[in-house]
Amino acid sequence: MLKVSLGKINNVLGHQEIESTEYFEVYDPGNKTDVVASVARGTKETANQAVETAHQAYLKWKFVPVKERVQLVKQAAVVLEESTESLRPLLIRENGGTVKESTADFIRGASMIHNMADRAEAFLERSSFENTVSWMSIEKNPIGVVGLIVPWNSPIILTMSKLAPAILAGNTVVVKPSREAPVALTLALKEMAKVLPHGVINVVNGRSDVTITLTEHPLVGKISFTGGTQTGSSIMASSASTVKRVSLELGGNxxxxxxxxxxxxxxxxxxxxxxxxxxxxxxxxxxxxxxxxxxxxxxxxxxxxxxxxxxxxxxxxxxxxxxxxxxxxxxxxxxxxxxxxxxxxxxxxxxxxxxxxxxxxxxxxxxxxxxxxxxxxxxxxxxxxxxxxxxxxxxxxxxxxxxxxxxxxxxxxxxxxxxxxxxxxxxxxxxxxxxxxxxxxxxxxxxxDMPFGGVKQSGLGRERTEIGFSEYIEYQAIRMLKE
The missing domain is CATH 3.40.309.10 (Aldehyde Dehydrogenase; Chain A, domain 2)
Structure with missing residues (x-):
């Protein structure tokens, strides 16, 4: 059975790896004695540092022309594609998938990035209206720092469904992977972050204190979560203290x-x-x-x-x-x-x-x-x-x-x-x-081309297509009266 030996997996703040005083072990669910890797346990302080790093990057990234953002994000997609062969065995060992399922996770993740990148320029174009009384423009602005809290079962595609529209729109992100399968995703995001400006992509692994820090932090403008309904409800409640926007892709039956x-x-x-x-x-x-x-x-x-x-x-x-x-x-x-x-x-x-x-x-x-x-x-x-x-x-x-x-x-x-x-x-x-x-x-x-999301207690919001893009922007109406 193929295995890849790993040392410690650190948290990622832009182009820097951040060590921790404590690491947790990730085990193979198909071989319970096999330690896949030791992963840095982030803390509230780590999460705060990540948010600040993302915020400082946002202040510059939002002004990068959309066309240039698209080119950089597509380069990140290529990095993801090229990581498939090396990271696939790790993903299999940490989340229990098969070779076919894990390969598809990477392929679909990269395809998602390319697809959203191809939609970005047209979607983010401002609209203007004029009549005899006034001129008006509808702007599509980024939100700011976005917290992405993602699951273990298909971590690549489910993260890229959020990350791609978020950063294409001019936001920066702090990703919190699942404790069950953080290894392949963290390593993939570390390499993707290198082709983007420092701080656009950040990764913090850890417990619920990291999640709470993201949901309550005043510099985080939005939370996007995929996971169980009970956890989603808690995230929604925690985010309410700062009136954050939330997208929730929750349980299904x-x-x-x-x-x-x-x-x-x-x-x-x-x-x-x-x-x-x-x-x-x-x-x-x-x-x-x-x-x-x-x-x-x-x-x-x-x-x-x-x-x-x-x-x-x-x-x-x-x-x-x-x-x-x-x-x-x-x-x-x-x-x-x-x-x-x-x-x-x-x-x-x-x-x-x-x-x-x-x-x-x-x-x-x-x-x-x-x-x-x-x-x-x-x-x-x-x-x-x-x-x-x-x-x-x-x-x-x-x-x-x-x-x-x-x-x-x-x-x-x-x-x-x-x-x-x-x-x-x-x-x-x-x-x-x-x-x-x-x-x-x-x-x-x-x-x-199909928006994805649930009704009732299966979630709020949609991913994919222009409908999914709209989850990561703020509309601003500017109206000027004619003299």
């Missing part, structure tokens, strides 16, 4: 509704990919499937046939379909949900194969399970499982399916599966979600 004309054999590989990629640890993974009652046996068996061929193991092993859960807490939680489902009388079918059975106990590995005959209000159905256990819920009418699909506090993404596109579209428009896919629902379903 995405429903997939199969209509009675769905071609089960055709759609099943795509549906299963949307459920089990990253062991189900994706915010917009399919987390519950609604099936016409008379089709349940056929759907259950068709899904079982595919899932039974899945191989669970370490991400660096090319035989692996998906890797481990991220930590002991998540492992215990998902196992507990499956056990509660059994105790409720539901049928829980465990499937798949172990890649390396002898190493199974040394990681947070879990075979995939399909659950049927379960109450639609069961905890497994209405929670964000974030694991390889999928409940199938039967319905008698499309009205019932829509009501159940909308019956949680979540509203990130959703999907409708049907051979009749007009019928599927009519159902899609009745689902309470930030995004709805038709006949797909996996990582390949997203488009750079």
């Amino acid at each position: 995405d429903p997939a509704i199969l209509l009675d004309d769905a071609d089960i054999n055709k759609i099943m590989p795509r549906l299963c990919k949307g459920i089990f990629t990253r062991a189900g640890q994706i915010c917009f993974a399919v987390k519950r499937v609604y099936v016409p009652k008379y089709m349940m046996d056929r759907v259950y068996e068709a899904m079982s046939d595919i899932v039974n061929d899945y191989q669970v193991g370490h991400g660096l092993d090319e035989r692996t379909t998906f890797g481990p859960l991220i930590n002991q807490k998540q492992y215990d939680y998902v196992q507990g949900l499956a056990e509660k489902a059994k105790q409720s009388g539901a049928v829980v079918r465990q499937l798949g194969k172990k890649v390396d059975p002898e190493q199974w106990q040394n990681g947070y590995y879990m075979l995939p399970s399909i659950v049927r005959d379960i109450n639609h209000r069961h905890e497994l159905v209405v929670s964000e499982q974030f694991g390889p256990v999928i409940p199938l819920i039967s319905y008698n009418s499309i009205e019932e399916a829509i009501e159940m699909a909308n019956g949680t506090e979540f509203g990130l993404c959703s999907s409708v599966w049907s051979e009749d596109h007009e019928r599927a579209l009519a159902v899609a428009r009745r689902i309470e979600a930030g995004g709805t896919f038709i006949n797909s629902h996996n990582v390949d379903s997203l488009s750079l």
Whole structure:
């Protein structure tokens, strides 16, 4: 198994590395005795220093012409692309992904930067209006220092979705990576920072005190967070003390509704990919499937046939379909949900194969399970499982399916599966979600032209496209009366 030996990973303030008096170890969830790296634990003081560094950079960066900013940011994207081969093994070891998943994280991250850079000049252009009474200009100004608090599961693309529009708009950033997977991201951002002016990109790893410092600091004008709903609520409350702008991409409990004309054999590989990629640890993974009652046996068996061929193991092993859960807490939680489902009388079918059975106990590995005959209000159905256990819920009418699909506090993404596109579209428009896919629902379903974000308790704001760009600017109206 390929491993890359690392020393200490320090925090990054512009072009400088900042050491710490304390370091925390990052372990491989697929090999619990393997220390990936020791990472500097930032403090409130480190975070304050990072904000001040970012603020001083902002005072100059905001005046750099947009065209020049675009060129520099595209150079940073090239640096990210070139880091893929060296950093991919580290990312696999810290967050449990596979080679394919981790490669895609880097590729999509770089593509996101290029895409937003290509939109920047046109979007940031000021608009002017004139009539017989006055002349008016609508300016699009940067906010200032932006705090980016990012997750572990796809840290590259999820960070670049925020970082690219933020710095292209003239802001500077302080990034706080997840403690579960800070290594590859910190190293990538350190190299990207070198092609930008000092202080445009800063990275501080650490505990909640770093987060609180960012959310309460008066020089931080905006917080953008991706993670759990409970943490997002706390960040929103903490940011309120200085009336910060916030963007929150929070938890999901995405429903997939199969209509009675769905071609089960055709759609099943795509549906299963949307459920089990990253062991189900994706915010917009399919987390519950609604099936016409008379089709349940056929759907259950068709899904079982595919899932039974899945191989669970370490991400660096090319035989692996998906890797481990991220930590002991998540492992215990998902196992507990499956056990509660059994105790409720539901049928829980465990499937798949172990890649390396002898190493199974040394990681947070879990075979995939399909659950049927379960109450639609069961905890497994209405929670964000974030694991390889999928409940199938039967319905008698499309009205019932829509009501159940909308019956949680979540509203990130959703999907409708049907051979009749007009019928599927009519159902899609009745689902309470930030995004709805038709006949797909996996990582390949997203488009750079598709705004991404949730409704209800799945978040505030959007990422991607010009809509996502608008999250990182302040509009200023200037009106001059004619004499």
